[in-house]
Amino acid sequence: MSSLCICFLVLCLLKIAAAQPLTDSTEVDALNKIIDYWNLRSNLNLTMDPCTQNAPWAQDQANPKVACVCSTTVCHIAHLKIYALDISGEHPKELFLLKELMDLNLGQNVINGTIPAEIRQLTKMQYLSLGINNFTGRVPPELGSLTNLKSLSFVSNNFNGPLPPQLGNLTSLQQLCIDSSGVNGPIPQELSNLKSLEILWAADNHFTGKLPEFFAHFMNFQVLRLEGTLLEGPIPSNYVALVKLQDLRLGNLRNEDSSLDFVENLTSLSILSLRNCRIAGQLPEKLSSFGNLEILYLGSNNLSGELPPNIMSSSLTALDVSFNSLSGDLRPKRSGLSMNFFGTSINDRTSDGRYVISGTYKSKFRE
């Protein structure tokens, strides 16, 4: 090779390294259509290539945010955030041409209509938030194709029908947030495959059937919120294995009694809320020794026996044991602890006089 040739090659390489690769033109067209569809031109006036380095709309706090992943030859749109900008109407079909999206956040808008099967094209997706919108129809089974998902949220929407069993294919999922989403019916057994799950928010949905036993196999489970459903007890005794749980909230369990024995080993708990869950038996002594426990709500159950005396010197900041057959003394009473003992036989011997002493009424607690 002549030295001229080598020189030319080096120059070419330098040029490639220095040049900003252009964004895939299909994606640029799609993005522009999306911006116009939702009337966002005044928030995001793309006057140059959307993947231009250090563009203002690529910054973390930008909203709308568009950010890219580039190879040496081409850039792709990988992040799109349009959060709380009151965008309304349905979604533009061009959204599904952004096939390299890893992170899509359309949260807190007024988007309506159904989510079409085309969602399955977005297979690179890791973080998908459709929460706080007005989506209707079924939760699409095609969501189960997005097997790279780590986080999926569709809280506060108007879906109907059951959760699709295909969600059980999302085995990388760490967070699933679907409170108040409108779904109903049984929790699919297929969700037992979600072994990486750390956080499940699923309260205020009309779930039916039994509270699943398979949650006990989620070894990284930290948060389980399932209040306000039509689920039936008992609380499975194998939940004793969920030693990483920090926040457990169930409520209104029907049909069968439960015991609190399963909490014995859940020493990471900071919130335990099990109101109206048909829990019978005693309050485990061991709860008093849980160093992180701040909120303990066990109202409207069928607990009996004595309040563990050391519960008052624990880390608690709020305690509700109202409407249970509990007895015992509140000693020593601690300031800064909100308490509700209404409907029990617990004695407040250190009462400041504003509350009935030996009897059933005590309530300073506000939710």
Ligand SMILES: *[C@@H]1O[C@H](CO)[C@@H](O)[C@H](O)[C@H]1NC(C)=O
């Ligand atoms: C977008 O930018 C172009 C070029 O700077 C300008 O002519 C146009 O008026 C802008 N549109 C809006 C909606 O701001």
Ligand SMILES: *[C@@H]1O[C@H](CO)[C@@H](O)[C@H](O)[C@H]1NC(C)=O
């Ligand atoms: C979505 O909302 C718009 C108004 O923002 C309305 O015109 C349209 O009919 C709604 N579509 C559906 C499917 O509900």
Ligand SMILES: *[C@@H]1O[C@H](CO)[C@@H](O)[C@H](O)[C@H]1NC(C)=O
């Ligand atoms: C959401 O949709 C429901 C029914 O489709 C409709 O009644 C309601 O007004 C919509 N909410 C908003 C904020 O558009």
Ligand SMILES: *[C@@H]1O[C@H](CO)[C@@H](O)[C@H](O)[C@H]1NC(C)=O
């Ligand atoms: C996804 O889940 C469904 C239902 O659980 C199953 O029939 C299907 O084979 C799964 N698909 C893939 C690609 O694993």
Ligand SMILES: *[C@@H]1O[C@H](CO)[C@@H](O)[C@H](O)[C@H]1NC(C)=O
């Ligand atoms: C609960 O913890 C104790 C002490 O750490 C341990 O011996 C016991 O095997 C645990 N029980 C279960 C069911 O994990």
Ligand SMILES: *[C@@H]1O[C@H](CO)[C@@H](O)[C@H](O)[C@H]1NC(C)=O
């Ligand atoms: C509470 O449990 C006792 C003893 O098991 C039972 O007799 C009583 O009916 C139960 N009360 C309620 C309200 O379930």
